[in-house]
Amino acid sequence: MGKSPDGKSPEDDSPEVSRNPTEDDRPSIGRALQEARVAANLTVDEVSAATRVRVPIVHAIEQDDFSPSGGDVYARGHIRMLAHQVGLDPDPLVERYDAQHGGRPAPTLAAPLFEAERIRPERRRPNWTAAMVAAIVAVAGFAGFTLIGGGDDAGKTKPVAEGPTPEDTNTATTVPSKPAGEPDPSESAIAAAPRDKVTVKLSARDDKSWISAKAHNGKLLFDGLLLKGQSKTFQDDDQIDLILGNAGAIDLFVNGKKVEDEFESGQVERLSYTQGDPEVG
CATH class of the missing domain: 2.60.40 (Immunoglobulin-like)
Structure with a gap:
């Protein structure tokens, strides 16, 4: 094709192709929240009272300053609460925040059970049978010792070693009450x-x-x-x-x-x- 007298080809004089609006043409996160609040006829004080987000933080977020929020997690939470209050869908705003601040923070999975729930050693129950046998043997031994010790007194009636007396037996077979401080097995694990x-x-x-x-x-x-x-x-x-x-x-x-x-x-x-x-x- 020929060139014009000034040395330019016809393509050089053609008008520039207009750009399609991009996502960067959208208002910022803070501006979007502010415009939605104004459109909803709400003041900053009213939004703060409804969301429990302090007034200085609301003002800062509307100026796209998220530092007073105290970190990405809190900033994302503030954006969600403010968006809900002024009638906006919070998800696109949070996604834009993540894109501008290095991506969404990866959540750390909480331990499914805390230590007291995960490791619960089986409690050893007292061996009451062994305790009862030991007590009976002790009482019988005492009775036998008394019988043998009285052998020098010929004129005295020797006691018969017939085993423990009813009072002794009663003492030996009494099962003590549950040790103080031991939790009931039916209690919730959270109590531990x-x-x-x-x-x-x-x-x-x-x-x-x-x-x-x-x-x-x-x-x-x-x-x-x-x-x-x-x-x-x-x-x-x-x-x-x-x-x-x-x-x-x-x-x-x-x-x-x-x-x-x-x-x-x-x-x-x-x-x-x-x-x-x-x-x-």
Whole structure:
């Protein structure tokens, strides 16, 4: 093809092909949450009161600053709660967050049973038969010794070694009561939680709940849904931090004791427990 007087070919003068909008043209995570909140006619204070996410954190997230959340796990939880409150689907926002922050953190599977449940040595029962035989032999020996010891007294009536007297027999055959402090075999294994650790058990009673659990060093123990009827048990040497997305659906046991706080359905709770609890953190 020929060139124009300025040396350019006709293709050079053709208009540029317009680009299709890409995903980068979408508003940021914080901007999307802010626009949805405004569209829902909600204030930051109202969103904070409904989700239990503090006002400064809500403001920071709407500016795409996730550092006040305290880590990826908490940031993902905050995004989910805020999105639910303003009427957005949280999954695409969380996926974008993961893509921008190195991917979703891999959850660490919690031990299916804590130490006291996994290793329960069989208790040795007292051998009462052997104890009874030993007691009877001791009583018979004492009676025989008395008979032999009185042989020098010719004028005295010698006792007959007929075995233990009814009173002695009664003493020897009495079975002592169950040793103090020995747990009833029917008690739940959670009651045997070791005292040198903090043990937390979560059970979804009548609905599912999103939960997050972290150890004292910040290690993620679990992050996901606990479905109705499911249970998770977590254990750490010092402290376990929890976030319950639907606290009213959860039965909570700490160090072998049930936490009786009346959480409401849909309520978000942040809790921390250490040795010697239950005490809401």
